[in-house]
Amino acid sequence: MARRALPLIKYRQYILGGNEIDYRAKLGNRIKFTHPSGVIIGAGVIIEDEVTIFQQTTFGSHGHKGEPKSYPTIKQGAIIYSGAKVIGGITVHENAVIGANSVVLTDVPKNTTAVGIPAKKIE
Incomplete structure (x- = not known):
């Protein structure tokens, strides 16, 4: 039943908040969208439980042709x-933090913070 509701949820999110969440994305429980506007989540994205996502974030494919x-x-x-x-x-592993405006192109280990373009681990 939840799968059938996803296209409606996607439409509602797009209209109300300018968000684009593909119905094929796998979203866990208790995901917190803080200031939910401009969030883009692509088709194959997996987001587990208790993740916090702020505004204007993008989760997607690399887009390399071929x-x-x-x-x-x-x-x-x-x-x-x-x-x-x-x-x-x-x-992005458990309890990792991604800083504002960072571009993450490599794995982020658990319990670490990554910032910058491209994102790098900070101590």
Whole structure:
């Protein structure tokens, strides 16, 4: 039943908040959209439970021509701050934090913070 409701949810999110959440994305429970506007979640994205997502964030494929599409996985408890872009077949591991306006192109280990363009781990 939940799968049938996803196209309606997608439409509602697009109209009300300018969000685009593909119905094929796999979203966990208790995901918190803080200031939910301009969030884009692509078809193959996996977002686990208790993730916090701020405004103007993008989760999607790398878009390299001729290569198969690959999408990111966001593990439980991660926090993605506003303006961040998480691109390609990477994993943001448990309780990782992605800083505002960062571009994440590689895996982020658990319990770490990554910031910058491209995003790098900080101590």
